[in-house]
Amino acid sequence: MFYYLDGTVAELLPYLAVIDCGGVGYACKTTNNTLSALKKGQRGRVYTYLNVGEDLFDLYGFATQNELNSFKQLIGVSGVGPKAALAILSIGTPETLAMAIVTGDEKSLTAAPGVGKKLAQRIILELKDKMSKDVSSGLDFSGGRGVPAPAMFASKATEAAQALAVLGYSSQEVSAALKGVDVEKLPLEEIIRQSLKKMVR
Numbered sequence: 001m002f003y004y005l006d007g008t009v010a011e012l013l014p015y016l017a018v019i020d021c022g023g024v025g026y027a028c029k030t031t032n033n034t035l036s037a038l039k040k041g042q043r044g045r046v047y048t049y050l051n052v053g054e055d056l057f058d059l060y061g062f063a064t065q066n067e068l069n070s071f072k073q074l075i076g077v078s079g080v081g082p083k084a085a086l087a088i089l090s091i092g093t094p095e096t097l098a099m100a101i102v103t104g105d106e107k108s109l110t111a112a113p114g115v116g117k118k119l120a121q122r123i124i125l126e127l128k129d130k131m132s133k134d135v136s137s138g139l140d141f142s143g144g145r146g147v148p149a150p151a152m153f154a155s156k157a158t159e160a161a162q163a164l165a166v167l168g169y170s171s172q173e174v175s176a177a178l179k180g181v182d183v184e185k186l187p188l189e190e191i192i193r194q195s196l197k198k199m200v201r
Helices: 032-037 065-075 082-090 094-103 106-110 117-135 151-166 171-178 188-198
Strands: 004-013 016-021 024-029 043-052 057-062
Touching: 004 024, 016 043, 024 057, 032 082, 043 065, 057 065, 057 082, 065 082, 065 094, 065 117, 082 094, 094 106, 094 117, 094 151, 094 188, 106 117, 151 171, 151 188, 171 188
Parallel strands: none
Antiparallel strands: 004 016, 004 043, 016 024, 043 057
């Protein structure tokens, strides 16, 4: 229904940003990261997600599409509601979430209020499994050289691709972003960082 809201930031409250668009204040539930990116009284834009249910009509807003995509991925996991998803995305960035899933880092997820060990394990298991299926086909690890990368480097590229897929990028977008990135020499985090720079929307 709403793709984004662009207007004056009227209020910033814990987990809530109010965006004034043409005299109408839209209350968007959000994360600490988005709140820190907005300034009261100044123009701001948030990418939105509308959660509609029998007794629900909640609007969520995020400063970046990466954060919105990560939110959607999280609430797609059984047992993860919007509140838990916001908590997870408030203690780190979408990139750190992606790294946690790819590396199986439960501790970084359980640092979020209300997220226990079992839920963290489920998030990692479900998203990692989903991402490995999504990105295992159609990826080109030749780096634009036309020569397939050795298996050990392709594996590192696959991990990077899985992390990027957590942020909502398609296998075609991931393949294009990985081309030209030195997967042989760079650490995983740097591969992800450089790829993201090429895909900034």
